[in-house]
Amino acid sequence: MPEQADQNGRVPAKVAVLGAGSWGTTFAKVLADAGTDVTLWARRTEVAEEINSTRVNAGYLPGIVLPQRLRATDDAAEAMHGTDAVVLAVPSQTLRENLAGWQPLLPERATLVSLAKGVELSTLKRMSEVVSEVADVAMEQVAVVSGPNLAREIAAEQPTATVVACNDHDRAVALQQACSTPYFRPYTNTDLVGIELAGACKNVIALACGMAVGLGYGHNTMSSLITRGLAETTRLGVALGAEPMTFAGLAGLGDLVATCMSPLSRNRTFGERLGRGETLAQAQDAAHGQVAEGVKSCSSIRQLAARTGVEMPITDVVHRVCHEGLEPGPAAAELLGRERKAE
Numbered sequence: 398m399p400e401q402a403d404q405n406g407r408v409p410a411k412v413a414v415l416g417a418g419s420w421g422t423t424f425a426k427v428l429a430d431a432g433t434d435v436t437l438w439a440r441r442t443e444v445a446e447e448i449n450s451t452r453v454n455a456g457y458l459p460g461i462v463l464p465q466r467l468r469a470t471d472d473a474a475e476a477m478h479g480t481d482a483v484v485l486a487v488p489s490q491t492l493r494e495n496l497a498g499w500q501p502l503l504p505e506r507a508t509l510v511s512l513a514k515g516v517e518l519s520t521l522k523r524m525s526e527v528v529s530e531v532a533d534v535a536m537e538q539v540a541v542v543s544g545p546n547l548a549r550e551i552a553a554e555q556p557t558a559t560v561v562a563c564n565d566h567d568r569a570v571a572l573q574q575a576c577s578t579p580y581f582r583p584y585t586n587t588d589l590v591g592i593e594l595a596g597a598c599k600n601v602i603a604l605a606c607g608m609a610v611g612l613g614y615g616h617n618t619m620s621s622l623i624t625r626g627l628a629e630t631t632r633l634g635v636a637l638g639a640e641p642m643t644f645a646g647l648a649g650l651g652d653l654v655a656t657c658m659s660p661l662s663r664n665r666t667f668g669e670r671l672g673r674g675e676t677l678a679q680a681q682d683a684a685h686g687q688v689a690e691g692v693k694s695c696s697s698i699r700q701l702a703a704r705t706g707v708e709m710p711i712t713d714v715v716h717r718v719c720h721e722g723l724e725p726g727p728a729a730a731e732l733l734g735r736e737r738k739a740e
């Protein structure tokens with residue numbers, strides 16, 4: 398229907414971002430800098446008040462001054478009222494519960510945008526599948542933003558590219574326009590399966606890279622983990638219907654390299670602590686409530702791989718280090734001692 402086509406291709410003028418953590422706050426800034434009216438929902442009233450009165454979200458992005466066009470609220474209904482797009486910026490394991498609460502408030506035809514990088518533990522679903530199911534909307538109404546996007550660097554306006562993925566190309570183009578700025582360059586893609594699996598799996602590989610750093614290993618080890626991590630991620634993705642080339646793109650190799658190499662990554666930092674001998678609980682304490690998604694997604698991705706009949710040896714050892722008491726040193730030895738094979 399032509400009316401539907403117009404709606405899909407319309408650039409969102411008013412957007413709600415639900416979740417005022419590192420990435421939600423940063424993405425809200427990107428949208429505002431792109432000329433979009435943004436309301437950012439914060440779970441804690443004091444965070445919303447701080448943003449409105451000081452223009453800073455000191456807990457997550459100290460020193461970053463947020464644009465005037467961005468307003469914060471602790472009222473989700475107020476945030477979503479009259480919006481063309483709703484951006485979901487909460488951790489992947491709580492998205493279902495959060496969204497169920499917001500579902501009655503969602504504007505009927507708004508594009509629902511997931512920023513979360515994970516696979517749900519209880520169902521093994523990707524985030525777009527969770528969104529479509531809980532919001533009761535067609536998959537064409539759901540979009541995903543994923544790429545080498547360490548929040549802190551983007552908040553500092555360092556040049557970065559990303560991918561806006563949606564099965565509905567017109568909707569992806571509209572969202573692309575709504576978040577394009579001189580420092581943030583989104584590309585479109587319609588391979589939702591590949592984009593989301595790449596984003597979830599790279600967190601697990603970043604945990605492995607962090608463990609390698611914690612054990613004192615250098616760049617050869619990291620590069621080997623990144624390359625073989627990409628191989629196992631691609632195997633899983635292709636088995637689940639993704640385009641192989643997606644894994645060579647920004648949301649694949651791009652995000653994998655950024656996350657595995659950067660000390661800003663929560664996943665890599667978490668892995669580094671485990672590599673240095675800290676327990677899961679100690680590493681969790683040190684994360685100060687910020688989410689290292691790979692710690693949970695290593696288990697769901699491992700199950701997804703088993704169900705699909707795909708070998709993911711790095712994901713397997715990361716799961717066993719995080720949840721079954723395997724030490725990082727023996728985990729590395731186990732990976733090296735696997736049956737010899739062709740690349």
Ligand SMILES: NC(=O)C1=CN([C@@H]2O[C@H](COP(=O)(O)OP(=O)(O)OC[C@H]3O[C@@H](n4cnc5c(N)ncnc54)[C@H](O)[C@@H]3O)[C@@H](O)[C@H]2O)C=CC1
Nearest residue numbers: 416417418419420421440487491512513514547548687688
């Ligand atoms: N920080 C980054 O650089 C990037 C993060 N992401 C992804 O975006 C998603 C959100 O990440 P961040 O904003 O960085 O996380 P964060 O830990 O900084 O913030 C999470 C936000 O969700 C809110 N929240 C709402 N309900 C919650 C609940 N039940 N439990 C816990 N938190 C709840 C928290 O109050 C907080 O504002 C994750 O899936 C992450 O992998 C993706 C790209 C970049």
Ligand SMILES: O=C(CO)COP(=O)(O)O
Nearest residue numbers: 544545546547662663664
């Ligand atoms: O997804 C990210 C970068 O693209 C952020 O990675 P961390 O969640 O490990 O900080």
